[in-house]
Amino acid sequence: MTAWLIIAGIFGACMGSFLNVVAHRSVIGRSWWGNERSVCEACGHVLGFFELIPVLSWLILRGKCKNCGAKISIRYLIIEIICAAIAVMIFYKYKISWACLLMFVGACGLVINSLTDFESGDVFDIFAISPGVIGLLIRLAGGWPAVLDGIEGAAVGWGFFALIILISRGGMGWGDASFMGGIGAVLGFKFTLASLYIGIMIGGAFVIFLMLIGKVKWGRHDTMPLVPFLAIGCLVMMIFGTGIFAKLEERFLYIAPEIFLTSWPF
Ligand SMILES: [Zn+2]
Structure with a gap:
């Protein structure tokens, strides 16, 4: 088991490294597929194999480019460590199962959409919706009830924000709706509802905290990325x-026993 968890951690760190690059390149409008090499953003030095190892490279290079000494953002290290931790937790909980695969796909969606929303305030529909589509395909392994639960999750996740947008006449972005629709298909009905509740509570508490320390002023319509909080x-x-x-x-x-709908695969 320990060996499996270590493998899951390494896999998670690699995935984090990849998602970080995909998110950042999408935001700045560079393609991330094909054979575009990773380069130092300061000097253009093409990164070699030993400069691309998740977590370790950053630590060995002490966060500096080998060629020009420019600082490499600590974001890389933090995201890789977070992704390693997420992968270990998911594998520890779900072991080798369809549910494990489903949750891992969902977690990748959480990470990449949080990153683009945090960096640019944009949610890319392709990254928001594809985890949901893949999730529904994986749910086929659990039969029709599992697929239905995924569809209900997508509907409640998307519908919640769609309703807010309609009522507030555009007080919130459709990106949040796409994100919760996609991840809702992974999580299923009751987990999606609970995630909305927890995410909005944490986001709200954070805004109140920012107001109390004077970083955000009352009554101003600053937009704040919501996806990272929903992802939590x-x-x-x-x-x-x-x-x-x-x-x-x-x-x-x-x-109220009937409000807890039975859902697969939990
Ligand atoms: Zn450099």
Whole structure:
């Protein structure tokens, strides 16, 4: 098991490194497919194999380009470590299963959409929706109820923001709706609802915190990236959702058992 977890961690770090590049290049409008090499953004030095190893390269180079000494953003190191941790947690929880694959695809969606939203305030529909499409295909392994649960998750995730946009007449972006629609197909109905709740609570608490320390002023319409907060909510449900809902069902079983729809694969 330990060996598997280490492999999952290394895989996660590599995935993080890749997603980071894809997100950043999408934001600055460079293509990330084909054979465009990774280069130092300061001097154009083409990075060699040993400068591209996730986590280790950054640490060995101490965050500086080997050629020109320009600082390499600590973002790379942080994202790679976060992705390694996410992969280990998902594998630890789901072992080798369809659910593990499903959650891993979902987690990649969380990371890349958080990165583009954080960097540029944009959610790219292709990155928002494709995890959902792949998720529904994986759900086929669980039969029709599993696919239906995914469709319900997508509908509630997308519908929630669509409703807010309609009511507030454009107070929020369609990117958030695409993101929650896509990840909703991965998470299923009840995890999507809970993720929305947790994500918006954390985002709201963060805004209030920024107002209290004077970084954001009351009544100003600053836009803040919401996807990273929603992603935290989704991640909490991916790792702890089953346990949380088991506790809730135990506690509220005699009040409202029917609101907890059965869902695959949990
Ligand atoms: Zn350089």
